[in-house]
Amino acid sequence: MPLPQQRMALTPALVAQAFRAIANLGPTGDLVRCDDGDFARHVSNLLDTRPRGDPWLFAYGSLLWNPVTTSLEQRVAVAHGWHRSFCIRLESYRGTPDRPGLMMGLERGGQCRGIAFRLPASDLKAQLDRLVRREMPVKPGAGVPTNVPRWIEVRTVGGPLPALAFVVDPKGTLYAGRHGPEETADILAGACGYGGSCAEYLHNTVAHLEALGIRDRNLWRLQALVARRLAGTDGAAPVGP
Numbered sequence: 104m105p106l107p108q109q110r111m112a113l114t115p116a117l118v119a120q121a122f123r124a125i126a127n128l129g130p131t132g133d134l135v136r137c138d139d140g141d142f143a144r145h146v147s148n149l150l151d152t153r154p155r156g157d158p159w160l161f162a163y164g165s166l167l168w169n170p171v172t173t174s175l176e177q178r179v180a181v182a183h184g185w186h187r188s189f190c191i192r193l194e195s196y197r198g199t200p201d202r203p204g205l206m207m208g209l210e211r212g213g214q215c216r217g218i219a220f221r222l223p224a225s226d227l228k229a230q231l232d233r234l235v236r237r238e239m240p241v242k243p244g245a246g247v248p249t250n251v252p253r254w255i256e257v258r259t260v261g262g263p264l265p266a267l268a269f270v271v272d273p274k275g276t277l278y279a280g281r282h283g284p285e286e287t288a289d290i291l292a293g294a295c296g297y298g299g300s301c302a303e304y305l306h307n308t309v310a311h312l313e314a315l316g317i318r319d320r321n322l323w324r325l326q327a328l329v330a331r332r333l334a335g336t337d338g339a340a341p342v343g344p
Contacts, residue, residue, distance in 0.1 A: 106318050112330035113306050120333050121292060121300035128297075131194040133244040133276070141242060145235040145252060146228060154254055154265035158227050160234070161257050161266040163187055163217035164207045165304065168311040171233040174220040179317065180257035182268065186213035187319060189287050190271060191249055192279040195241075196298035204294030204301040205279060205287065207308070208250055208271035216317050219257055219266050231267075238269050249275025284321070288328035302329055 130136055160172060161182055188210040198204030209215060222230045235252065242248055250269050257266045271278065282290070291301040309326045312319060 106313060106316055111306070111309060111313070111326055113302065113309070113326040113333075114330070115306070117330050117333040118300065118302045118306045121295055121302035123295045123300075125199060125295060125297045127195075129195075130241045131200050133246065134195075134241040135244045137236075137240060137242050142232060142235050142239075145239065146231045149231050149235075149252055149254075149267065150228065152254060153227075156265060158222045158224055158230075159257070159264050159266035160220045160222055161217055161255065161268040162220060163209060163215050163268070164308050167218060167315070168307045170220070171237045172220065172230045173223055173226065175223055176221040178219045178259040178261060178264075179315070180217060180219035180259045180264065180266065182209065182215045182217065182255060182257045182266075184213075185209045185211065185215050185255070185268070185270065187215050187322065188271065188281065189291070189325075190279050190281060191275075192277045193294070193296065193301075195296055197296045197301050197304055198294045199296055202294055203279075203290070204296065205282075205290050206250075206301075206304070209268055210271045210273075216319070217257075218315060219259060219264055234267070243276040246276030247272060247274050249277040251275075284325060284328060288325060288332055291325070292329045292332035302333065305329060 187207050189205040189207055190210055191206040191208045193204040193206050194200045249272055251272050252267055253270050254265050255268045256263050291305055294301040305326055309322050
């Protein structure tokens with residue numbers, strides 16, 4: 104169904120204001136880079152627990168606009184019992200230790216509309232390897248992973264499908280808890296790392312959801328709040344480098 108013709112308040116020009124050139128200094132805190140053995144274990148576990156039928160991937164955030172897998176088919180899908188949440192702390196990539204950012208995760212409760220991508224079964228091991236390397240590049244040196252792969256059920260017009268999704272473990276070392284919209288907007292407007300800004304991450308996700316005919320009301324409100332902060336129309340000075 105086409106969406107109402109509304110322009111995003113968070114424009115590319117405003118997103119550009121949030122960018123700062125930051126060097127990649129590697130993992131921070133107690134995080135360490137995953138090695139080939141770590142990735143192989145994740146892939147092996149996913150293959151061992153894979154449901155029967157075609158393999159599908161549920162994309163709800165950056166995998167919509169920055170995929171690393173091959174898609175043979177795509178369907179609008181709803182994950183019941185899960186919702187998008189900016190609840191993963193980023194001290195690297197799109198944040199820094201002194202100004203951490205937030206990444207979206209799939210958290211318990213509500214529902215989330217995204218896209219299910221059918222992956223090639225003949226090349227599934229390689230597809231999963233690319234996914235875990237992209238989504239889980241680091242691990243806590245002592246602690247619990249936060250963004251973890253799991254097979255869930257999603258619903259489509261063609262019926263329910265088992266799909267791989269990356270979901271949040273609230274016991275994870277990088278779990279940031281829940282923030283209100285205003286506080287989340289403050290963080291997203293100001294955080295940037297070597298991989299870009301959180302404002303860019305939000306803009307790309309909302310824009311691609313809109314192009315797919317999907318409007319997440321919480322993200323739509325959030326992009327407007329971030330835009331106000333970057334423009335300085337919320338009563339504060341414009342956010343910038």
